[in-house]
Amino acid sequence: MMKSDTQNASALSRRSFLKSIGGSSVGLALGGGLGLAACTPKSSTQNFSGDYSAMAQQNYPFYGAHQAGIVTPAQRAIYFLVLDLHTQDIEEIKAVFKQWTESAAKLTRGENIQPYGDNPFVPPVDTGEADGLGAYGLTLTFGVSPAFLQKLGLSAHAPSEFVDLPLFPRDQIKPEFSGGDICIQSCADDPQTAFHAVRQLVRQARSSVTMKWSQSGFNAFDHSQHTPRNLFGFKDGTANQETLKNADQHVWVNTPNWLAGGSYLVVRKIQTHLETWDRTSLKGQEETFGRIRHSGAPMGAQAEFDHADIQSKDANGNPVIPDNSHMGLAKKTGLQILRRSFSFSSGIDLTTGQFDAGLLFISFQKSPAQFIALQSAFGRMDRMNEYITHTGSGLFACFGGVQEGAYIGQALLENQRTG
Ligand code: HEM
Numbered sequence: 001m002m003k004s005d006t007q008n009a010s011a012l013s014r015r016s017f018l019k020s021i022g023g024s025s026v027g028l029a030l031g032g033g034l035g036l037a038a039c040t041p042k043s044s045t046q047n048f049s050g051d052y053s054a055m056a057q058q059n060y061p062f063y064g065a066h067q068a069g070i071v072t073p074a075q076r077a078i079y080f081l082v083l084d085l086h087t088q089d090i091e092e093i094k095a096v097f098k099q100w101t102e103s104a105a106k107l108t109r110g111e112n113i114q115p116y117g118d119n120p121f122v123p124p125v126d127t128g129e130a131d132g133l134g135a136y137g138l139t140l141t142f143g144v145s146p147a148f149l150q151k152l153g154l155s156a157h158a159p160s161e162f163v164d165l166p167l168f169p170r171d172q173i174k175p176e177f178s179g180g181d182i183c184i185q186s187c188a189d190d191p192q193t194a195f196h197a198v199r200q201l202v203r204q205a206r207s208s209v210t211m212k213w214s215q216s217g218f219n220a221f222d223h224s225q226h227t228p229r230n231l232f233g234f235k236d237g238t239a240n241q242e243t244l245k246n247a248d249q250h251v252w253v254n255t256p257n258w259l260a261g262g263s264y265l266v267v268r269k270i271q272t273h274l275e276t277w278d279r280t281s282l283k284g285q286e287e288t289f290g291r292i293r294h295s296g297a298p299m300g301a302q303a304e305f306d307h308a309d310i311q312s313k314d315a316n317g318n319p320v321i322p323d324n325s326h327m328g329l330a331k332k333t334g335l336q337i338l339r340r341s342f343s344f345s346s347g348i349d350l351t352t353g354q355f356d357a358g359l360l361f362i363s364f365q366k367s368p369a370q371f372i373a374l375q376s377a378f379g380r381m382d383r384m385n386e387y388i389t390h391t392g393s394g395l396f397a398c399f400g401g402v403q404e405g406a407y408i409g410q411a412l413l414e415n416q417r418t419g
Contacts, residue, residue, distance in 0.1 A: 055189050056134030062105040066261050066401040069139030069185055070364050077191035078217045078342040079198050082180035083209040090152050094413050096205045101407040107197045110135030130196035141185040142408050143265050143396030148181040161368050165395050169379045177269045177392025180212040217342025217360040231343050235296035243336040250336045251364050258412040261400025266371045268361040269392025275354050277387045288383040290325030326384045329377050338364040
């Protein structure tokens with residue numbers, strides 16, 4: 001008897017399917033015509049050797065000392081989802097987090113969360129859009145908000161700095177892009193893989209959580225560039241290299257114990273006014289950031305990673321890097337954060353008739369105070385303010401890494417090691 005399609009598929013995991021039809025031929029078939037280039041050491045596809053199969057088979061283990069998706073090199077695509085709790089029963093949430101842990105481990109290996117069954121009269125266990133695809137460097141990073149702790153009666157375990165972000169000057173935060181209890185940051189080198197992963201996790205938890213807001217986004221890497229360019233055409237993420245030299249100081253949290261090895265995630269949905277930007281002179285654009293557009297070098301320097309000297313003056317005694325430039329203001333705080341942002345374009349803004357596009361700004365830091373001080377320094381001063389509006393916001397505590405056998409958030413939910 002011939003096997004049904006469902007039965008054939010059930011015999012193959014996503015990865016084995018990829019292998020069974022030959023990694024390199026998959027690469028040729030998919031890579032042909034799309035013109036994707038080999039990548040540089042900063043991208044997650046650093047070993048990408050010119051075909052898609054290497055990129056498809058890249059995977060980052062879910063289990064480890066830290067959650068993946070924080071210091072992991074940024075991938076090409078993100079699907080960021082914020083969820084609300086639909087229950088205040090902590091046992092129910094423990095069950096969800098256990099299931100998510102198992103599922104995330106499989107998805108990040110490039111597997112579906114369950115093998116297909118044989119019964120064609122029930123819906124398939126997996127939604128199917130990632131069949132035949134690899135892991136594509138998928139990372140799934142979980143965080144919870146101050147409201148999550150409140151709703152589950154865990155507020156006593158919240159560090160004093162873990163409170164909602166204040167309103168900053170010029171903020172136009174919309175309720176539909178803020179708040180929420182849980183965030184899942186899904187990043188991969190393929191947008192469908194990132195979306196598929198989140199979709200499966202939501203299906204599993206349907207009766208315990210509801211979706212609040214989400215945003216997808218993209219990054220692009222080419223042959224020679226270490227750093228992706230944002231929609232203003234500037235390299236974005238250059239200073240991360242410095243932050244990563246001392247992640248213990250700038251990124252990883254030590255206390256309380258339930259958050260040890262984790263990090264605070266700030267997300268800001270930032271609309272960029274591209275039409276206004278496009279009418280700005282190149283000189284004006286470079287003075288906005290304090291960097292040279294083509295090379296990414298600090299003004300007054302030669303190359304992207306050269307030292308940015310905010311003290312140096314030109315022949316007329318004016319600062320070479322303008323005081324009110326984005327970088328000038330950030331440098332003056334002396335603070336460092338890890339930025340892991342993605343551009344987005346979501347159609348047309350119906351009120352202005354312009355692109356609804358911008359930056360899904362995501363940063364990881366040891367303390368929310370780092371972000372608050374930086375954003376306050378930008379305040380009304382930052383030259384970039386003319387070109388942007390913050391419309392979404394969130395603060396989440398991303399747990400430390402999970403060891404095999406344990407589950408995400410266990411130390412908080414079981415209240416064993418709370419400091
Ligand atoms: C649409 C919004 C934004 C855009 C387009 C943008 C773009 C940039 C660019 C092009 C750079 C210089 C290159 C680099 O080091 O990456 C930069 C640096 C930086 N940005 Fe932003 N940024 C945005 C929002 C923010 C926000 C909201 C924060 C935090 C509150 C922030 C914090 C920083 C920091 C800390 C640096 C590094 C400064 C240094 O030490 O050199 N940025 N940004």
